[in-house]
Amino acid sequence: MNPNLLDKIEAYLDNALSTEEKAAFEQAVAEDQALAEEVAIFQLEREGRELLIEAELREKLLQWNAAEEDDRDLTNREIPENSAQKKKPANWRLILLLSVFSSLAVLLAWWYWPLEPSVNQQSLPEPSVTTPRNSPPPILQQEEKAPVVQGEPSIKKTTPKVTTPETNSEQQLAIAYYERSEGADVLRGDGTATPASTPLQAAKDDYRSKNFARAAATLKKIPEGDPYYWQAQDLLGHTLFSEKNYAEAAKAFRHISDRNNNERGEKARWYLALSLIAGGQSDEATALLKNISNDAEPEMQEWAKALLEALGRR
């Protein structure tokens, strides 16, 4: 259909035509059965979209209602009611209760927070990486995956490997942040399915089965100009990071970041910073993180700020 006509129908249904335009359009509709049917189909399409919005809203109402019921049940179980309390809204009691529990949890977390690893310590540090002491960005809290990185084998308790604590700690920090920010994102691409027969799909399969070397080899062969080139470069960066080849990972992410002034480039900038930290180039990473914390989208700014703060404590 003529795009101008599509726009005209939309404008008519949006009531965005002038009085004269509207009258002329209605005249055309009255004289042209096919056009009249097309307008009706557009009207139905709008109703269809409203049905989706309606269905989502009804579902939300049920959820909110169920949550409200749960709150009431919880409050009724936890707090014995007396006549004075009955007059207070249930939510206030719940908030009070949650506040007390939250405060206790924060105090306990603070008390038990692991100390920085040190070569002089008699006992070895925990084999997991600690998260930043301040609250991590919201998106981090939503991730299911715990920020645990495989630590040193237990046999080293008696013969600790002497490494530069700062470097080791920073690398683990970068890996922890990587694991939390990556998740299923690596294989998501741009939301469109990859045809089964493409090298990219083969590399994805290898990545899933942790055959990183073969995945990287396949991805490096995908030429620029291939419709899946940038998806392949994304996956190459993550594959190299997973292979602990941080210098090469940084190279891949830098290439994406330099050439993509969009969401892909933005994400690559973040992963470049993590690759640099993991590869021991913290100075460049710090400068990059400062940029991200100033000019990236708000969520990523929070991530960068949290990581900068965590680095500052090391």
Place this chain on the structure above:
Amino acid sequence: MQAINQVWTDERLEAAICGAQADREAALRHLFGGRKQMDRVKKYVVNHGGTEADGQDVFQDAVVLFERNIRQGKYNRQSALETYFFAIVKWHWLTLRRRIKPEVEFNPSTYDEQEQPVDVKIISDDHREVLNSALTLVGDKCKKILLLTGLSLSNEEIAREMGISSPEMAKKDVFRCRERFRELIRQRPGLEAILQSMLRK
């Protein structure tokens, strides 16, 4: 996004309902997340010849109508939002009662109709049937895209919500999904009667 401790004024609520998805949800939850409005609606319906179950249905329908009217700019700000919501409740219940018991003459004064009539037109059952059967075939991704376009999100916002690489890609997806949906509507049995009915009006 609105801060948690945001003081919700009518103006802010209206803006949030017409805004980004998270704001819209926060505002609607603020208005309808608790039992206050639902209990009020139930009480009203029960006092005007309905049952508790009718009240529950009327509450849900009224929230849907309220949200749609606000989003479509049909709220004229001549009354407070809460008053407007309750006007929808009253008119919707009146419409339903007339449909359920057309033989009964309803006296508007019975309903304490202070407010001007509001738009309580719901999508008819025959339209719902055809559209729902088309929607089941359109695919989950397109369904989500159609929902987001229905909420008037920009291509940039759609790209962000859907994890699509760019607004340009999102624009293409929106176009494809809308075309596909219209094509599925055209193929539905029963469409002919609906079109005839629509063209007669």
